[in-house]
Amino acid sequence: MYKKIINLSYFFLxxxxxxxxxxxxxxxxDADYAVLHNSESNDTKIVELYYSLYPLEWTYKTDNNGLKxxxxxxxxxxxxxxxxxxxxxWKSVNTYNxxxxxxxxxxDIMRFKMKKGIYKVFFKVIDVYNKSNxxxxxxxxxxxxxxxxxxxxxDIILCNKARKSRQGDSKIFLRKSLYVEPNAxxxxxxxxxxxxxxxxxxxxxxxxxxxAELYYHIDDENGIINKNKYSKREKIINLRKTEGIDGSINIxxxxxxxxxxxxxxxxxxxxxxxxxxRKFFLYNPEGNKKEKSDLAVRRSNESxxxxxxxxxxxxxxxxSSIIYIATKQEKDIIKKLVKSDAKLKFLxxxxxKRDPDLSTVVNEYRKLYLERVAYANANYGTLMDGWRxxxxxxxxxYGKPDNIETHNSTARGRAYQVWRYDNIEGGVDFVFIxxxxxxxxxxxxxxxxxxxxxxxxxxxxxxxxxNTNGQQINQY
Numbered sequence: 001m002y003k004k005i006i007n008l009s010y011f012f013l014x015x016x017x018x019x020x021x022x023x024x025x026x027x028x029x030d031a032d033y034a035v036l037h038n039s040e041s042n043d044t045k046i047v048e049l050y051y052s053l054y055p056l057e058w059t060y061k062t063d064n065n066g067l068k069x070x071x072x073x074x075x076x077x078x079x080x081x082x083x084x085x086x087x088x089x090w091k092s093v094n095t096y097n098x099x100x101x102x103x104x105x106x107x108d109i110m111r112f113k114m115k116k117g118i119y120k121v122f123f124k125v126i127d128v129y130n131k132s133n134x135x136x137x138x139x140x141x142x143x144x145x146x147x148x149x150x151x152x153x154x155d156i157i158l159c160n161k162a163r164k165s166r167q168g169d170s171k172i173f174l175r176k177s178l179y180v181e182p183n184a185x186x187x188x189x190x191x192x193x194x195x196x197x198x199x200x201x202x203x204x205x206x207x208x209x210x211x212a213e214l215y216y217h218i219d220d221e222n223g224i225i226n227k228n229k230y231s232k233r234e235k236i237i238n239l240r241k242t243e244g245i246d247g248s249i250n251i252x253x254x255x256x257x258x259x260x261x262x263x264x265x266x267x268x269x270x271x272x273x274x275x276x277x278r279k280f281f282l283y284n285p286e287g288n289k290k291e292k293s294d295l296a297v298r299r300s301n302e303s304x305x306x307x308x309x310x311x312x313x314x315x316x317x318x319x320s321s322i323i324y325i326a327t328k329q330e331k332d333i334i335k336k337l338v339k340s341d342a343k344l345k346f347l348x349x350x351x352x353k354r355d356p357d358l359s360t361v362v363n364e365y366r367k368l369y370l371e372r373v374a375y376a377n378a379n380y381g382t383l384m385d386g387w388r389x390x391x392x393x394x395x396x397x398y399g400k401p402d403n404i405e406t407h408n409s410t411a412r413g414r415a416y417q418v419w420r421y422d423n424i425e426g427g428v429d430f431v432f433i434x435x436x437x438x439x440x441x442x443x444x445x446x447x448x449x450x451x452x453x454x455x456x457x458x459x460x461x462x463x464x465x466x467n468t469n470g471q472q473i474n475q476y
Contacts, residue, residue, distance in 0.1 A: 007320035009249070027057045027133045029125040030185035033141050034155040037202050039242070044113040045146040048157075049076075050184040069089055071128035076110070079120040088113075091128070107184060109172065116145045127344035132400050136374060154349070155387045156278040158183050162196035178246050189283035192251040199263050199276065201243045213266040218249055218259050219277070228301035229253065252441075256283050306339055319343050321373045321387045322350060322417035324397055325340055372396040382439045391444035394419065394430050398448075409434065413461040417441060425449060431457050460471035 031051040038046045051074070055287050058070035071093050078086040092106060120140050127133035161181040169179045179196040188195050197216070204212055217231030230249055249261070258281055265274035323331060330350065351366040376392030377385055385393045401419035409415035419430040428448040432441035445457035454460075 008305055013416075024115070026193055027125060027127050027135050027323070028054050029074075029123055029135045029137055030187075031121070031137050031139070031159070032182065032186060033121065033139075034157045034182075034202055035141070035143055036154040037152065038113060040354070041113065042146060044115050045143050045334070047112045047114045047119075047141070047143060049110045049112070050182045051108055051124060052109075052184040053092060054109075054270055055096075055103075055106060056104070058094060059127050059133065060130055062098050070094050070096070073128060074108075075122075075124040075126075076111075077122040079122070080117055082444065085119075089418075107182065109182070114143050116143055118142050132375075134375070135371065151276045152261070152278050153202070153265070154200040156188055156276050157186045157198040158188075158278055158280055159196035159198055159246075162198045162248060166244075166269055175244055180246065184313075184359060185281060186280045188251060188277075189256070194248040195251050195261060195280065196246070196248040197261055197278075198244065198246045201245060201265060201274065214245065214247075215266055216247060216249070217262055217266045218251065218254070219262050220257070220259055251282060251284070254282055254284060274441045280452060286436070295357060313348075315340065315343055317373070317385070317387070318370065319347060321396070322369070324393060325369070326350070327356075367461075369396065372399065380441075391432060391441050394443065398424060403465065412463065414440075416461060416465060422449075433457070433460055444455045 029051055031049065033050065036046045036048065036049045038044050053074070054070065054160065055070060058072055060068040060070045062068050071091055073089055073091055075089045076087070077084060082118050093445050094106070095415045103281060118140060118199075119142075120138060122136065123136040124136035125134060144442070160183045161179060163179055165174055165179040173179055175198070178198065195218070201212075213233060213235050215233050228253070232247065232249060233245075247278055258279065260277045260279055262277045263275070264272050265272050319334060323334065324333065333346060337346055342422040351363050354365045355363045356365050370421055373387045373392075373396055376387045376389070376395050379387035380389045380391040381397070382389075387396060398421055402422040405412075405418040405420070407416050415434040417432045419432070421430075429446060430443060430448065430451070431445040432445065433444050443452055444460055445454040446452060
């Protein structure tokens with residue numbers, strides 16, 4: 001139904017990596033998309049999916065020759081109206097190089113022909129040598145109707161590099177005479193002082209003047225721009241049926257925050273005949289320090305849904321799962337939340353109070369918490385969502401155990417697991433017993449302060465025992 005056109009390879013881009021809690025570095029995947037015209041069809045458009053992987057976060061193994069290699073599995077799923085349309089998975093391998101820069105990444109581009117509609121894409125990456133180390137991202141996108149020869153504009157592709165092609169450029173990023181390297185994270189700053197873009201304009205040959213003026217600029221969240229510093233104008237003549245436009249704007253002096261790159265096509269009377277915008281995030285600690293504290297306000301006003309989520313976490317799951325870290329007053333408020341707007345407003349305020357670093361675009365605490373919720377759902381759910389189970393709750397609050405001791409069920413005793421955390425209170429244990437045949441495990445004992453304690457938990461292993469003092473602590 002949907003044909004995969006090309007599966008391309010890799011290059012590099014800036015990555016901003018943050019770590020919360022004392023644990024091994026978390027693997028990451030970033031993804032973005034763009035919709036462009038399909039000149040060969042009236043029924044479909046071209047959808048490009050970009051994703052980035054960061055090999056220095058992977059787990060490496062050394063072979064007999066001293067060569068260090070790492071592998072990850074990447075999964076892709078496409079949905080429409082909750083129906084899966086396409087699913088695939090593949091491996092990516094990297095050989096460790098000591099000269100490999102800390103910001104080096106692999107980028108891949110996948111292209112599809114897709115009909116008009118609303119779609120959802122889900123990416124997931126799993127470390128082959130450490131399968132608990134994984135990350136995922138999902139988002140919705142709309143494919144409008146494709147009309148050939150229509151005066152129209154494509155989505156803006158945000159780029160690390162967008163320029164004329166040169167000898168030696170990787171062919172995977174070439175678009176006729178242009179070299180376009182997408183930035184799948186939409187995060188800019190650090191060592192880079194420019195934001196690049198690529199956009200296609202269709203039907204310009206239909207304009208009476210045979211010329212067009214392009215105006216592109218950077219707006220803040222309130223639609224305010226500095227026309228002297230963060231905008232450009234240029235004219236194009238000898239208009240063709242399709243124009244591929246590349247450009248860049250200097251962002252060196254902007255302070256960290258959320259912005260929009262806006263692209264406009266103007267006629268001779270300065271009327272806007274085409275307009276497109278794309279949100280991006282800027283991390284620039286060396287930028288203009290004016291209104292530095294305003295970043296916290298900007299972050300609190302940012303739509304929760306626009307921030308990267310860890311896996312397929314919906315609004316209701318998120319607001320329910322935070323019960324593990326909410327205060328009593330916050331729990332009382334949660335019980336009364338009904339409307340979606342009220343839930344989103346609460347979530348913005350809830351996470352803003354827990355943001356460990358206001359100088360970064362991403363709320364690291366929220367991201368890690370939701371990553372753990374997604375992992376719990378994927379690994380501990382049976383008759384209920386994984387985050388609601390005892391194992392899910394413990395994993396969300398304390399992370400991956402340092403050691404898991406597994407005992408399978410026998411004719412005389414129940415199955416159980418002992419999770420060991422070496423760096424909590426000098427070392428603590430959590431004991432889970434399976435009391436049914438569905439794979440559910442109930443927490444029956446822990447040496448962690450504040451958790452359930454039952455020093456006689458071993459008596460509960462007998463199949464004829466009626467003692468099931470283990471309890472779900474996560475309901476409210």
